[in-house]
């Protein structure tokens with residue numbers, strides 16, 4: 001049985017597009033992109049899902065009083081769809097413990113920095129790159145990690161470094177981090193999960209050899 005994947009999005013969906021590309025090349029470890037769920041109506045990611053033939057849904061944050069209420073609605077939807085793996089790909093809300101309890105070590109998130117730098121509450125999207133540039137780092141990158149109760153604090157699966165260039169703006173840096181890191185390591189991590197090659201012990205993730 002193939003792993004049924006739901007991708008949770010809030011915006012443009014370029015990471016979703018990278019997953020669709022991997023699927024189309026047969027590089028998703030046999031995983032099936034079974035659903036895209038957006039926290040925003042009208043997100044361009046929904047358009048990408050439709051064009052790729054993936055069923056899509058909206059669980060809009062604005063329709064719920066709290067992150068917890070939205071998380072509970074999401075969990076109900078994911079269970080209804082028989083989802084095995086949840087992928088946060090540019091999902092801009094902090095999920096509460098109900099999600100982690102429902103999907104222990106089965107939620108992957110891509111974050112646009114080398115965790116534990118520039119992560120946690122308030123570090124999302126373009127703000128991550130603004131803060132990295134303001135700090136003056138010469139190297140940044142991206143991380144794919146399992147989601148636990150702590151924002152951006154779960155076990156790290158894959159990381160890739162990206163050089164900061166003189167004259168970078170948050171936008172140019174964001175683009176380079178996506179092109180050189182995120183769009184590669186997110187599909188890779190999803191494929192490894194689907195192949196059953198990720199072994200989590202405490203904070204440590206080891207990758208089993210492929211066959």
Ligand code: GAR
Nearest residue numbers: 012013014015090110111112124125
């Ligand atoms: C990506 O850079 C992703 O890593 C980041 O938002 C962007 C979404 O782009 N996610 C976070 O900051 C989550 N903490 P996309 O919608 O084009 O994939």
